[in-house]
Amino acid sequence: MINTNNNKKAVSLDVEYKHPTKEDGAAMWELVTQSTLDTNSSYKYILMSEYFDETCVVAKQNNKVVGFITAFIPPKKQDTIFIWQVGVDASQRGKGIASQMLHFLMQSDACENIKYVEATITPTNRASQSLFERLAREYNTNIHSSSFFTKELFPGPDHEEELKFVVGPIVK
Incomplete structure (x- = not known):
């Protein structure tokens, strides 16, 4: 179960869901390097966290990034959100974190018209x-x-x- 708080932050059990800051970018990149996801440069994750923070999500446990979504609203499709990557730490898979991040994103202000x-x-x-x-x-x-x-x-x-x-x- 997810509990939203002004569309800025949500908590589920011991995992916190929120929009990333540029300081989260390196941890997102680290998570990717330990997975089978396509590895982009660390710059991409920092950039997404700075300029597309309202369409991205991080899941944190004990202040450590254990999951993330990078996404954006395509300029030619304002009613659509494109999910670029979904990553969850191997130790956290099977706990519903990816689904909770998607729901957090869909409930956020940025996705109001999606x-x-x-x-x-x-x-x-x-x-x-x-x-x-x-x-x-x-x-x-x-x-x-x-x-x-x-x-x-x-x-x-x-x-x-x-x-x-x-x-x-x-x-x-």
């Missing part, structure tokens, strides 16, 4: 697919997936295609 949630997910990433399928069920709405970024777009042979998942329309 009707659709988009994300790209590789075909083999069933955990992420399940996260967004669950979001669709919880909002009693649709989810669609389609080919989006084909394998040929990526340099080198190691990147799978990215499917685009769209959840919505969302009625709050």
Whole structure:
């Protein structure tokens, strides 16, 4: 269960959900380097925490980042939030932290007019697919997936295609 407080902070058990500050960026990057997520530069996480803080979330336990979401509202789709990355520390997986972060984000002021949630997910990433399928069920709405970024777009042979998942329309 999540308890919101002026859309600025939420607490669930011993995990606190809030929008990040630029000081959280390095910890977000560290979490990524210990996972299977695509590693972006540390600068990306600091930048997202500074300029897109209202569309990003960190989950903290004992003041340590144990999860995060980086997201933004595309300029050409003001009713959509694009979820760039969802990361949860390996020791915290299976506790619902990713779902709680998504709900915190959707309840925030920045998402007041959001009707659709988009994300790209590789075909083999069933955990992420399940996260967004669950979001669709919880909002009693649709989810669609389609080919989006084909394998040929990526340099080198190691990147799978990215499917685009769209959840919505969302009625709050």
